[in-house]
Amino acid sequence: MENTLTPVIEVKEVHKSFKTVHAVQGLNLTIGKGQFVALLGPNGAGKTTLVEMIEGIRHPDKGEIRIMGKTWKHHEDELRHLIGLSLQETRFTDKLRVYETLRLFASFFGLGKERVEEIIELVALEEKRKAYVVNLSGGQRQRLALGISLLNKPKVLLLDEPTTGLDPNARREIWAILRKLKEQAETSMILTTHYMEEAEQLCDYIIIVDHGKILREGTLEQLLNDEKGEKVIEFTLKDAPETLPRTKGEISDIQWNGTQGSGKVTVQNMNTQLPEFMDYLQQNRLHLQDMECRRTTLDDLFTTLTGRHLHE
Numbered sequence: 306m307e308n309t310l311t312p313v314i315e316v317k318e319v320h321k322s323f324k325t326v327h328a329v330q331g332l333n334l335t336i337g338k339g340q341f342v343a344l345l346g347p348n349g350a351g352k353t354t355l356v357e358m359i360e361g362i363r364h365p366d367k368g369e370i371r372i373m374g375k376t377w378k379h380h381e382d383e384l385r386h387l388i389g390l391s392l393q394e395t396r397f398t399d400k401l402r403v404y405e406t407l408r409l410f411a412s413f414f415g416l417g418k419e420r421v422e423e424i425i426e427l428v429a430l431e432e433k434r435k436a437y438v439v440n441l442s443g444g445q446r447q448r449l450a451l452g453i454s455l456l457n458k459p460k461v462l463l464l465d466e467p468t469t470g471l472d473p474n475a476r477r478e479i480w481a482i483l484r485k486l487k488e489q490a491e492t493s494m495i496l497t498t499h500y501m502e503e504a505e506q507l508c509d510y511i512i513i514v515d516h517g518k519i520l521r522e523g524t525l526e527q528l529l530n531d532e533k534g535e536k537v538i539e540f541t542l543k544d545a546p547e548t549l550p551r552t553k554g555e556i557s558d559i560q561w562n563g564t565q566g567s568g569k570v571t572v573q574n575m576n577t578q579l580p581e582f583m584d585y586l587q588q589n590r591l592h593l594q595d596m597e598c599r600r601t602t603l604d605d606l607f608t609t610l611t612g613r614h615l616h617e
């Protein structure tokens with residue numbers, strides 16, 4: 306990743322294998338101060354393994370990881386203070402109240418009540434400050450987890466699927482907190498996610514990984530511009546057949562789902578290819594039920610690159 310900012314996280318030629326699985330295969334990335342980076346990839350792509358190596362839980366078989374120039378081998382204590390972690394399934398003591406939980410964690414860092422109050426406000430838990438943790442909703446628990454990870458103003462925040470399992474509202478509340486953090490531009494973040502929208506909404510830089518390798522990376526704009534102005538035609542057919550007849554000419558690749566009766570065609574030139582597509586339908590006596598033309602999205606790019614959908 307090209308970067309003119311002072312590097313905060315540097316991953317150089319990192320490999321990690323588990324028995325027969327080469328989970329991370331020579332990965333390189335550099336993240337600057339205040340940058341928010343999304344790691345997008347299907348199940349088993351190697352995202353968690355990479356994040357766990359950056360957070361010092363696992364060690365690379367080969368390669369090097371530096372955080373603000375420091376390595377886990379030589380500077381473990383310092384790095385623990387630079388990093389904030391908010392894991393997918395954070396467990397708290399259910400018998401403590403929200404503010405008690407935060408004060409407990411704050412005491413580990415030698416922080417006082419003032420910082421706890423700032424965090425309660427940041428993660429919008431003012432109304433729940435006296436609630437027992439056991440009575441919080443999934444979204445509130447996740448906000449509390451995020452609050453704990455932000456207590457010591459970490460320079461690096463590592464979030465492994467922070468909104469998985471949350472409803473859309475709870476997810477947006479987490480996004481709002483992360484946007485506030487981004488405005489402060491003090492923390493660099495790596496976030497793994499299965500939600501394309503989460504990457505689009507929060508991150509300056511997106512890295513698509515699969516089979517332990519980077520397939521594509523860039524800003525959202527760069528990734529989509531790389532597609533050279535391609536457009537997508539999505540359509541459904543009346544009396545949909547299981548398979549479609551072969552195409553000729555400029556319409557070369559229709560992705561057809563016979564079970565759902567829906568298809569997708571990627572076109573470079575709408576002016577010539579759309580009429581050709583309509584001819585193809587007519588010649589084969591196929592009747593449209595619905596049709597939509599749109600710009601390619603990150604979702605289309607992801608499917609083209611990995612051959613899979615994010616949730617597979």
Ligand SMILES: Nc1ncnc2c1ncn2[C@@H]1O[C@H](COP(=O)(O)OP(=O)(O)OP(=O)(O)O)[C@@H](O)[C@H]1O
Nearest residue numbers: 323324326328346347348349350351352353354355
């Ligand atoms: N402790 C382990 N022992 C053996 N294999 C492992 C271990 N941890 C991960 N793997 C394998 O390494 C590969 C990468 O897994 P990883 O959990 O990093 O992927 P991921 O992209 O985070 O997936 P998900 O989105 O499902 O969390 C997978 O094939 C996984 O089965």
